[in-house]
Amino acid sequence: MSLFFPTLYRRCITDVTVEDLHRLGVKALLLDVDNTLTTHDAPDLTDGVKTWLAEMQTAGFSLIIVSNNRAERVAPFAEKIGLPYYAHARKPLPFGFRGAAQRAGANRKQCVVIGDQIFTDMLGANLAGIPSILLEPIQPETQQKFIVFKRKIEKPLLNSRRQRRRKEQDYGER
Ligand SMILES: [Mg+2]
Structure with missing residues (x-):
């Protein structure tokens, strides 16, 4: 069960602070x-995400995009925002995350996976032995049937986890 859960929860990417990352x-x-x-x-x-990315780079973190999409789709986006990428990562298999870590010049424990899906991002991070931060998705999925299906399974899992963690300091309700 713990394979599905992150090291830390935050509401959105801009809620992840330099302090959070130093603590990890x-x-x-x-x-x-x-x-x-x-x-x-x-x-x-958004401007908020742009500012956040710049702040993380200024703080000295290496940033790399890890996507299940093919390079043809990831490359233009990565280029536009000036970040390296690891495409066709086949999350939740651990190999993409490990390859991305290597590309970023870091070992597993020096990386953190930041994503919104339990069954790809969090499971993949845990299988790769990499710490993780689970975000709430920016927008609910309505179009991609497989993701909608996964969300339906994620919900009860997360709710039971939240009830247990409610009093813990690191739960990201700030
Ligand atoms: Mg996602």
């Missing part, structure tokens, strides 16, 4: 794209 002892951020950095249908970054 990481130096490289492995970033999901859809519903983490952007929505599925609006591929441009």
Whole structure:
């Protein structure tokens, strides 16, 4: 069961602070794209996310996009925002995350996976032995049937977990 849960919960990516990352002892951020950095249908970054990315780079973190999409789709986005990428990562298999860690010049414990899906991002991070931060998706999925199905299973899992963790300090209700 613990394979499905993150190290830390936060509401959105801009709620992840430099202090959070220092506390986790990481130096490289492995970033999901859809519903983490952007929505599925609006591929441009908001000013808040742009500022956050710049802040993380200034603080000295390596940033790399890890996506299940093919390079043809990831590359233009990555180029536009000036970040390296690892495409066709096949999350939740652990190999993409490990490859991305290597590309970022960090070992597993020096990385953190930041994403919005339990069954791809969190499971993949745990299988790869990498700490993780689970975000709430920017926008609820309505179009992609497989993701909608996964969300239905995620919900009860997360609710039972939340009830147990409600009093814990690290739960991201700030
Ligand atoms: Mg996502």
